[in-house]
Amino acid sequence: MAVNYIYPEYEVIRNPDRCIACRVCERQCANEVHRYDEDLKRMKADETKCVNCQRCVSLCPTRALKIVKTDNTFKESANWSNQTISEIYKQAESGGVLLSSMGTPKAYPVYWDKMLINASQVTNPPIDPLREPMETRTFLGKKPDGIVRDKDGKLKNNLTPQLELSVPIMFSAMSYGSISYNAHESLARAAQELGIYYNTGEGGLHKDFYQYGKNTIVQVASGRFGVHKDYLEAAAAIEIKMGQGAKPGIGGHLPGAKIVGDVSATRMIPEGADAISPAPHHDIYSIEDLRQLVYSLKEATEYKKPVIVKIAAVHNVAAIASGIARSGADIIAIDGFRGGTGAAPTRIRDNVGIPIELALANVDERLRQEGIRNNVSIVVGGSIRSSADVVKAVALGADAVYIGTGALLALGCHLCRSCHAGKCNWGIATQRPELVKRLNPDVGYKRLVNLITAWDHEVKEIMGGMGINSIEALRGNRLMLRGVGLNEKELEMLGIKHAGEAF
Amino acid sequence: MKRIYVNEKWCLGCHLCEYYCAFAASGEDDMAKALKDITINPRIKIEEQGDISFAVSCRHCDEPLCVKGCITGALTVENGVISIDQNKCVGCYTCILSCPYGAVMPSETGAVQKCELCTKNACGEPACVKGCPNRAIVFEERG
Numbered sequence: 210m211a212v213n214y215i216y217p218e219y220e221v222i223r224n225p226d227r228c229i230a231c232r233v234c235e236r237q238c239a240n241e242v243h244r245y246d247e248d249l250k251r252m253k254a255d256e257t258k259c260v261n262c263q264r265c266v267s268l269c270p271t272r273a274l275k276i277v278k279t280d281n282t283f284k285e286s287a288n289w290s291n292q293t294i295s296e297i298y299k300q301a302e303s304g305g306v307l308l309s310s311m312g313t314p315k316a317y318p319v320y321w322d323k324m325l326i327n328a329s330q331v332t333n334p335p336i337d338p339l340r341e342p343m344e345t346r347t348f349l350g351k352k353p354d355g356i357v358r359d360k361d362g363k364l365k366n367n368l369t370p371q372l373e374l375s376v377p378i379m380f381s382a383m384s385y386g387s388i389s390y391n392a393h394e395s396l397a398r399a400a401q402e403l404g405i406y407y408n409t410g411e412g413g414l415h416k417d418f419y420q421y422g423k424n425t426i427v428q429v430a431s432g433r434f435g436v437h438k439d440y441l442e443a444a445a446a447i448e449i450k451m452g453q454g455a456k457p458g459i460g461g462h463l464p465g466a467k468i469v470g471d472v473s474a475t476r477m478i479p480e481g482a483d484a485i486s487p488a489p490h491h492d493i494y495s496i497e498d499l500r501q502l503v504y505s506l507k508e509a510t511e512y513k514k515p516v517i518v519k520i521a522a523v524h525n526v527a528a529i530a531s532g533i534a535r536s537g538a539d540i541i542a543i544d545g546f547r548g549g550t551g552a553a554p555t556r557i558r559d560n561v562g563i564p565i566e567l568a569l570a571n572v573d574e575r576l577r578q579e580g581i582r583n584n585v586s587i588v589v590g591g592s593i594r595s596s597a598d599v600v601k602a603v604a605l606g607a608d609a610v611y612i613g614t615g616a617l618l619a620l621g622c623h624l625c626r627s628c629h630a631g632k633c634n635w636g637i638a639t640q641r642p643e644l645v646k647r648l649n650p651d652v653g654y655k656r657l658v659n660l661i662t663a664w665d666h667e668v669k670e671i672m673g674g675m676g677i678n679s680i681e682a683l684r685g686n687r688l689m690l691r692g693v694g695l696n697e698k699e700l701e702m703l704g705i706k707h708a709g710e711a712f
Numbered sequence: 713m714k715r716i717y718v719n720e721k722w723c724l725g726c727h728l729c730e731y732y733c734a735f736a737a738s739g740e741d742d743m744a745k746a747l748k749d750i751t752i753n754p755r756i757k758i759e760e761q762g763d764i765s766f767a768v769s770c771r772h773c774d775e776p777l778c779v780k781g782c783i784t785g786a787l788t789v790e791n792g793v794i795s796i797d798q799n800k801c802v803g804c805y806t807c808i809l810s811c812p813y814g815a816v817m818p819s820e821t822g823a824v825q826k827c828e829l830c831t832k833n834a835c836g837e838p839a840c841v842k843g844c845p846n847r848a849i850v851f852e853e854r855g
Binding site: 226227228229231232233236237250268270271273642643646647649651652 | 721722724725726727728731732735743744747748749763843845846847848
């Protein structure tokens with residue numbers, strides 16, 4: 210090309226005193242950034258191809274490499290940033306929709322970071338979780354309206370099916386196809402060891418993973434990929450996916466190039482055929498229609514499994530959640546706009562939806578006001594980044610959280626946001642066999658177990674500090690939260706007081 | 713006895729094991745100083761063709777042909793580990809010819825070298841195992 214409008218975003222800095230030309234960087238870069246010059250006996254780099262996934266940096270045995278953001282700049286202004294200008298150049302060249310992966314990088318407010326947690330002092334004692342029992346076990350599903358006794362006065366079990374979680378954290382939906390076989394195996398094995406659940410996403414359930422069914426949530430999405438009787442029966446719960454936080458109102462499109470071998474068989478579509486999930490479910494245009502699908506799935510599984518309905522956090526989320534709570538669903542999953550994705554139109558990802566904190570607070574409040582909060586459990590996702598976020602989510606009213614991005618980070622993801630390219634150097638968001646094998650599930654599942662175990666310890670520490678010994682006693686306990694730097698309206702939406710205000 | 717086992721399924725062909733091996737044998741404490749501008753001659757080597765790769769090093773056989781063939785007694789079995797005394801080696805290379813795995817090779821001095829499970833350097837446990845990024849090389853007891 211005669212004129213190259215776009216300057217590479219990153220530079221590969223190699224310390225020549227440290228580089229031993231072992232060529233591990235070259236062998237490990239699927240983007241082919243590094244190469245060895247036989248004549249000069251030196252490594253070279255073509256930074257135009259670098260996505261800053263840090264694979265070479267992590268594997269370089271002498272720490273000879275680092276990737277830095279280029280300091281080359283257009284004549285920026287507060288209005289026309291380098292990024293904005295580059296995107297216009299890209300579209301002027303391609304004529305296409307901009308695609309991105311993972312959560313939005315834009316600087317929207319993160320309300321988790323504007324809420325502080327309470328602790329006990331003097332008048333109410335904190336609890337030491339290392340010395341006293343501390344309960345993070347929780348159950349998801351519809352809770353009965355009241356206690357029912359038989360004529361002898363004995364308690365009648367009127368409980369509908371529940372999901373039992375040892376920690377109020379689950380791995381959110383990521384399909385086989387969008388992520389690799391080894392990533393799925395890692396998630397499944399970790400969920401089993403931890404006593405929690407992972408979610409198949411809409412790509413079906415690989416036959417090898419039916420053995421983890423007790424810890425699997427299977428998804429029924431608008432494309433209905435991989436849905437059949439055994440699939441539904443294998444699972445602990447069934448999730449109807451109505452929307453996704455990263456791309457509300459948008460369907461999915463897994464390119465035919467990724468529909469190979471087992472992915473094709475698992476999705477039950479021909480090899481090479483594009484897997485297109487429509488934006489709507491074509492049989493759902495109302496809460497009544499949703500109710501039909503909820504009960505179809507319950508009927509198919511003999512009312513033995515809870516049904517989850519997952520929606521994206523959008524403007525009218527509270528009213529929609531109210532409808533879902535009356536549809537027969539047992540659990541509502543809400544996905545905030547900072548949630549991740551394997552591929553989404555950039556403009557949708559960066560501009561559509563609302564923060565999960567506000568959605569959660571409003572849904573919980575609305576369901577309470579309507580007296581139907583016990584109809585459903587609430588699970589939230591869309592950028593839960595730490596145990597502190599988990600505690601804050603529970604205090605705002607969540608029964609549990611979904612983590613997706615956090616789980617992928619544990620598996621090695623470095624958030625290069627290039628999943629849609631299909632060349633994940635960490636073996637996660639790819640189907641190329643030589644890349645998939647880079648994620649050894651023996652290593653991956655252990656790292657996931659470590660992460661959740663660490664978070665569980667931290668949740669217990671924070672709860673102990675508040676003088677609370679059970680996650681159930683923290684749920685919806687918004688007095689344990691205080692806002693900092695929030696305006697009146699935001700505090701009202703979150704239903705919390707400002708820091709400095711007493712009980 | 714704990715031995716090095718290689719799982720071809722997880723080998724990425726990154727060759728890091730070779731460099732960690734050469735570094736461990738160098739006796740240096742700085743990898744760049746030890747390995748810069750040299751052609752390494754490691755005791756573990758990656759065999760690769762197409763998409764398949766795996767690391768090969770001494771299996772520490774129960775009935776080692778190299779030890780049987782050694783004419784000077786330079787190769788011996790010590791607690792299951794096959795060791796080489798380079799002072800005794802005369803460089804006849806009978807061991808190289810007899811090893812079915814190609815795991816014995818000449819060193820820079822002319823005497824042979826082979827994997828001794830990092831028992832003679834400061835590494836502690838085998839450096840290739842510690843350095844493998846995908847746990848394709850393991851050091852474990854198998855029945």
